[in-house]
Amino acid sequence: MTMTFSGKTAIAGIGATDFSKNSGRSTLRLAVEACEAAMKDAGVSADMIDGMITYTTDENHEIDLCRSLGVEKLTHFSRIHHSGGAACGTIHQAAMAVASGACNYCLVYRAFNERSEQRFGAGVQERPPTPTPMDVDFGWSSPFGLLTPASWVAMFASRYMHEYGATTEDFGRVSVAARRHAANNPNAHFYQKPITLEDHQNSRWIVKPLRLLDCCQETDGAQALLVTSVERARDLKGKPAVISAAAQGSCDDQQMMKSYYRKDISGLPEMELCADQLYRNAEITPGDIQAAILYDHFTAGVLPQLEAYGFCDRGEAKDFIKDGNIELGGRLPINTHGGQIGEAYLHGMNGIAEGVRLIRGDSCNQPQNVENVLVTSATAVPTSALILTQDS
Amino acid sequence: MSTWGNTELLNKPGLPEPRPTELSKPFWEGCKQGELRVQQCQDCKGYVFTPEVACTHCLSDQLQWVSSSGKGTLYSYTVIHRPQRPEFEAPYVAVIIELSEGWHMLSNLLDCDPDNLTIGSPVQVEFVPRGEQVLPMFRLQS
Numbered sequence: 001m002t003m004t005f006s007g008k009t010a011i012a013g014i015g016a017t018d019f020s021k022n023s024g025r026s027t028l029r030l031a032v033e034a035c036e037a038a039m040k041d042a043g044v045s046a047d048m049i050d051g052m053i054t055y056t057t058d059e060n061h062e063i064d065l066c067r068s069l070g071v072e073k074l075t076h077f078s079r080i081h082h083s084g085g086a087a088c089g090t091i092h093q094a095a096m097a098v099a100s101g102a103c104n105y106c107l108v109y110r111a112f113n114e115r116s117e118q119r120f121g122a123g124v125q126e127r128p129p130t131p132t133p134m135d136v137d138f139g140w141s142s143p144f145g146l147l148t149p150a151s152w153v154a155m156f157a158s159r160y161m162h163e164y165g166a167t168t169e170d171f172g173r174v175s176v177a178a179r180r181h182a183a184n185n186p187n188a189h190f191y192q193k194p195i196t197l198e199d200h201q202n203s204r205w206i207v208k209p210l211r212l213l214d215c216c217q218e219t220d221g222a223q224a225l226l227v228t229s230v231e232r233a234r235d236l237k238g239k240p241a242v243i244s245a246a247a248q249g250s251c252d253d254q255q256m257m258k259s260y261y262r263k264d265i266s267g268l269p270e271m272e273l274c275a276d277q278l279y280r281n282a283e284i285t286p287g288d289i290q291a292a293i294l295y296d297h298f299t300a301g302v303l304p305q306l307e308a309y310g311f312c313d314r315g316e317a318k319d320f321i322k323d324g325n326i327e328l329g330g331r332l333p334i335n336t337h338g339g340q341i342g343e344a345y346l347h348g349m350n351g352i353a354e355g356v357r358l359i360r361g362d363s364c365n366q367p368q369n370v371e372n373v374l375v376t377s378a379t380a381v382p383t384s385a386l387i388l389t390q391d392s
Numbered sequence: 393m394s395t396w397g398n399t400e401l402l403n404k405p406g407l408p409e410p411r412p413t414e415l416s417k418p419f420w421e422g423c424k425q426g427e428l429r430v431q432q433c434q435d436c437k438g439y440v441f442t443p444e445v446a447c448t449h450c451l452s453d454q455l456q457w458v459s460s461s462g463k464g465t466l467y468s469y470t471v472i473h474r475p476q477r478p479e480f481e482a483p484y485v486a487v488i489i490e491l492s493e494g495w496h497m498l499s500n501l502l503d504c505d506p507d508n509l510t511i512g513s514p515v516q517v518e519f520v521p522r523g524e525q526v527l528p529m530f531r532l533q534s
Contacts, residue, residue: 122476139416140442142408143527144500145472145480154470155488162468162511205483208471208506253448260488261441261496265468 003245005099006281010240011091011388012233013042013226014353019189019344022116023220031060031111032068034222039069042226043237044105046070051103051227052077053093055086055347060111076103082256084297084378087348088386092246094227104228110349111222120345121218123148141258150215150298152257153380154207157300160266161209164315166303168209172200173321174299175213175341181328182338185364189217190342214299216340223349225356230391241359244372244389245282249273250382257380271308271376274385279310282387284372286310289387291358291367292332292374293351296339301379306332309374309385328365336365348377355388402500402520402527406479409523415443418457423526428460428517430495439495462517464491464530471506489515489530500529 015037017023017030039049049071052062056079066074076097080086087110094106114120124138124147146152160166179195182188195213203212233240249270253262262269279285286309294305303317311332312320325331337343337354344350355375357363370390377384412420422429431440434456438449446453467490475482485501501509502518515530 136413137442139410141498143410143522143525144486144498144529145475145477145484146470146486146498147476147480148474150474151470151472151486155468155486158470158511159468159488205471205473207473208483210470258498260468260498265488 003277003281005095007242007244007389008099008230009095009227010230010233010242010391011225011352011356012228012236012238012240013038013044014224014356015039015041016187016223016346016350016353017221019187019219019221019346019350021218021220023113027111027113027117027222028060028064028068030113030220030222031065031109031224034111034224035065035069035107035109038107038224038226041238044226047072048105049107050075051094051097051106053090053097053106053108054079055083055090055110056081057083057086058110058112060109065107065109074103076106080384082382084295084347085381085383087295087352087377087384088246088375089248089377089384091225091227091243091352091386092248092384095243095246098227098229104232106227107224108227109222109224110347112347113220114345115218115220119218121148121150121215123151137255137258146258148207149257150210151207153298153301154210155260156265156380157209157298160300160304163266164318166318168211169197169201170303170318170321171209171214171299172197174296174302174326175200177326178296178335178339178341181336181365182342185338185343188338188343189219190338210298210300216297216345219344219346221344221346223346223353225349225352234391239360240391241356241388242391244387245278246384246386247274247277247281248382248384249277254382259380266304267314268304268308268379270383271305271379271385274376274383275309278374278385278387282372282389284387289332289372289374290370291336292334293339293355293376294334295348295351295376295378296335296341297345297378299341302334305376305379309376328367333365333367336363336367351375352386359388359390401481402529403522404479406477407522409525410527412525415445419443420525422457423519423528426519428462428528429457430460430491430493431455432458439493441495441497461492464489464515466501466509466511466513466515467496468511469501469509485509487530497528502529502531504532
């Protein structure tokens with residue numbers, strides 16, 4: 001089955017606020033600032049905007065953004081579930097909406113103060129188990145002290161290490177590469193602050209096998225992107241980043257962060273499901289991808305992603321990484337902006353923007369000859385992914 | 393270093409308690425009686441956990457609560473140094489146990505050395521009070 005929207009739409013504008021630990025302003029204002037920046041980047045005016053999409057976890061309503069931005073008519077507005085798994089799902093939704101004619105110029109945004117207001121890393125510490133549909137699964141985990149995203153992910157990491165002989169040094173190399181890339185990125189939290197593998201190994205345990213330097217940045221900020229048809233994008237200011245494929249994936253016995261009841265928890269079946277859709281619809285193979293943005297809320301999740309998206313076989317990511325393949329000049333430079341470990345944790349949206357810059361050729365760590373870029377969303381949740389491609 | 397041997401630490405006021413539903417009540421009642429229970433499908437014989445209204449293998453509605461052996465192996469674990477709630481005395485060990493019948497559950501490992509744990513080690517269930525409920529936890533078998 002071919003998806004009829006593949007290759008029909010493009011990301012034509014990107015815009016973000018500063019990324020900080022204390023924005024000093026409301027999330028609504030952050031969202032508006034990012035949307036304005038994306039509209040200016042694309043060269044579209046408020047009267048052209050007719051679609052808006054964000055995460056179900058975003059607290060900023062479309063209608064409030066419309067008032068602030070002067071958008072008069074919205075013909076499509078929708079939201080995507082499952083936290084960081086929604087990242088590329090918002091673009092997937094926008095691409096379908098634009099390709100179907102439901103809207104023509106669709107803003108996609110994510111804004112939060114998740115360091116200065118509601119700390120994301122704190123997980124469900126203030127959310128006792130209740131038998132409501134949204135919370136009932138916590139009744140099987142919170143009493144045992146599994147309360148935070150780090151602890152939920154650590155359980156997958158331990159099993160992965162056991163099955164494939166990966167070590168915390170292998171996780172550390174992902175962090176070192178992210179920080180090296182962030183060191184060249186003036187917008188990154190860790191600009192000019194690279195680390196060594198020794199620094200990583202000396203950082204304290206948060207939830208063994210994850211150390212402090214395996215964890216991403218809780219961030220205040222916002223990111224917006226503008227999706228339109230490839231034809232319309234060609235008439236706008238910048239070079240279009242064509243959405244040659246986008247996909248969502250959820251698999252058997254899926255839970256939010258805690259799909260522990262599956263027979264096998266060392267792989268990422270929901271990502272394999274995305275990978276299969278992406279490669280089939282973009283009509284390319286992993287060999288055609290020159291750079292990738294792999295969701296790095298925690299380093300450990302990057303290894304099985306390299307495997308699920310076909311860059312190496314199951315269990316071989318540690319060797320792929322050790323051989324320098326994820327570095328600049330390597331086979332597949334990843335997270336060239338510094339990732340969510342080095343730049344900012346914007347729930348994956350800042351990674352999509354970096355994917356656009358890689359296609360435009362203006363990343364702060366730009367590899368040569370980038371034709372296709374893979375962007376992924378969160379691991380351990382129902383997820384999504386996309387491939388951005390040069391306009392032919 | 394050892395973790396979580398004494399039951400006082402495990403039953404501090406403020407620690408999260410399960411809130412049984414109609415569906416999960418037989419599980420938590422079993423814990424109070426010192427019995428680890430799991431649903432088994434009377435048609436395909438598959439085990440189902442967490443509790444469901446119908447069999448997740450064959451959609452049969454003939455699910456029955458049965459007694460588990462309470463024996464299993466350590467399938468995965470994490471040593472929690474930053475619990476995010478002060479009532480949890482860190483470090484402690486959260487685990488996924490693979491029961492002998494093949495099903496997985498989350499729990500804690502009692503009274504162990506967190507720096508010397510081996511995935512695959514045999515474990516046995518024990519029952520530990522938590523407020524008005526009783527939690528199933530596990531101990532390494534030598």
